[in-house]
Every structure is written in C-alpha cells, then in structure tokens.
Amino acid sequence: MNAMLLLVQKLSCDAEEQIFSEVSLAIEKPETYFEKFKDRLDERGIDSPIDQLAWISLVDALLDHDLAFELDWKETGLYICDVVDELLDRKKMVSMNWEEFEDGEFDELPTSQYLNEVSKKLREKGISLACLDIESDCYVLITVPSSDIDEIKKLAQEAGCRIQDSF
Template identity: 45%
Template sequence: MSWFRWWNKSRKPDTTASDAGTMGQETSAANPLGGQAAADKREALLALSRKLSGGSEQVAGEVAQALDHPDAYVGQWGDRLWNRGIEEPIPDLAWIALVDALGELGLVWEIDWKQEIETTLFAVHSLLDRRGWLLPAADRRLEQAIQTDHDTFQQLNELHDWLRPHGIVLGQLDINSDSYVLIVVREDDFTEMEQLAKASGYTLCSF
C-alpha cells in the first residue's frame, strides 16, 4: 500500500555516521518512547500476540523480533513487507508483524474498505472455520445477516450483531489503512484483548 511508503519516508529519523548501525538506533526504531513505557508496551503487545494466536510462540517470536531487531525482521520478511510498501523499519513495525503473522496462520483476514459481499462472507466464514466455531458452516446462515444494498462497513456491523448471540465478536486490528483486518474472538476474552491492544499503543475494536 502506497500510504506506508509515504508515511515511512515522512517519519524517517535523521542519523549521522557516528550513530548509524548502533544498538541505540535499532532500539529507538522499535521502541520510540524508550524506558519503562516502552517495556510496558512491549509486554502488553507480546501478551496480546499470544492471546490472539492461541498461544503461538511463532507469532510472539515474530513480534518480538520486530520490536527488538527491526532491521533483522525487515531483512527476513522483506517479501511480505514489500506488499505493504515497507522497505525499512517503521515505528509500527511490530503491529504489522502481528497482523502478518496472524495472517499466515489464517487467524486474520484483510479486506478492502469497499469489498464485494461474496468476499466479505468468505472472509468471515474462513475465520470461523479456522477457529472451529459454529460448525457446520451451512448452519451459520451468515447470508441472512446482511443487507445486500449496504456498504461493507454496515455489513460487517450486521455480521457482528449476528455472531454476538453465539458469544463471538467480529473485530478488526486497526492498521491505519484503507482496509479492515478482520478477526473473530470469544466475547469473554474480548475486553482483555482490547485493553492489551490499548496498553501496547494500538487498537483492536469490534464492529
């Protein structure tokens, strides 16, 4: 997405030859606040990563790498980041790492802000299938939940309302883009996850 490339260049810090390549520079890119505040945010984000992924150490490990060694992360996952227009570390790299790691496991699904209804339904069905919730899929009747003449945001709200009686929240991880990163979580877990996202400096919200 071109927005990431523009934002990255506009926020690129000034460096000198004396400090280029130092550990301090790499740490500041990952944790721009520094100190205890950054440590608390790091802990919250790693806790959220494990909860959203069902305890996956692979997901948590990728997020930790983006936090602690952003240059190495970009080097390892450059092909994946290229699709987002990210070519070097950015302050929100760890949040993007979480989204991409969850996506690799099929635990999030990213759709455009203006999406065909068939794609939206496929995304939500896929997320429920991946979690093993509300099976068999034919009994979900998601198609009955939405109005075909509504826009994507309205349809996502309607799907969320349809799932709530089953104890399921349809939410999104906000990446400040023109897309929705969809995720389904248990309603009993949602408040804690939402608070962890806020404590880490990011937004997980329901529709």
C-alpha cells in the same frame, strides 16, 4: 511480558510459537526482522523499520496463519460471510447460518454497515468480529470469544495499537 506479546498469546491460537517468534524479533531486533520479511513489508509500502513494526508483524503473522483476513474496504455481500466462516472454522468456533444475508436485503450496504450486521449475528453466539487497525483502507478481521474482546482491545491500546469491534 509486554502488552504486544500478551496479544500474541490471546490471538495466535495453535500458532503461538511461530507468531511469538516473529513479533519478538520485530520488538528486539527491528532491523533483522525488516531484512527477513522485506518482501512482505514492501507489499505494505514499508521500506525501513517503523515504530509500528511489532504491530505489523503481529498482523502479518496472523494473516499468514489464516487467523486474520484482510478485506478490501469496498467488499460486500456473501463474500464477507464466507471470510468470517473461514476465520470461525480455523479457530474451531461455531459455524453460522447466513440465510438472512442471502435474500439481498444487506447487499447494498456499505462494507462497514455490512460488517456491523455480521457482527451482531456473531454476538448472538458469543463471538466478536473485530478489526486490527493498520491505518489503511482495508479491514483486517479476526474472530474472538466475546468474553475476551474487552481485554484484547485494552492490550492493543496498551501496546499503542487499536482493535475495534464496531465498524
């Protein structure tokens, strides 16, 4: 099985069958995938099948199943904590107490630094916050067990993509 499909297994939780189907279609029949998901791809400014179509199909499928969240590059504050809570809840991972983020100390941080602070807190619970790099000015966030992050990053690299766990 190729690295992209192994990533599907690692990231798709209880939606593996649907996500596997979409990513496989993007790999095997890019024109058919493009036609089927033309509206979704148009929102990304993609007007024809591209080399990274399988990667984009994985990202979009994870977003559709609430297993990833696309966050604007200039988003800050407790909204980020709310997003992370939704991702954790969706995967039935531990819930977090964001009390120290409520006092305003972190409010002025740029998004990347805020995400690093959130990431540090999650690591204490054995969870990695990671970003699926789609070469855009946004962050496509996922949460995964810390024990899986190195393998997931390696699979992404083998698939010609990038997942990072530092911002």
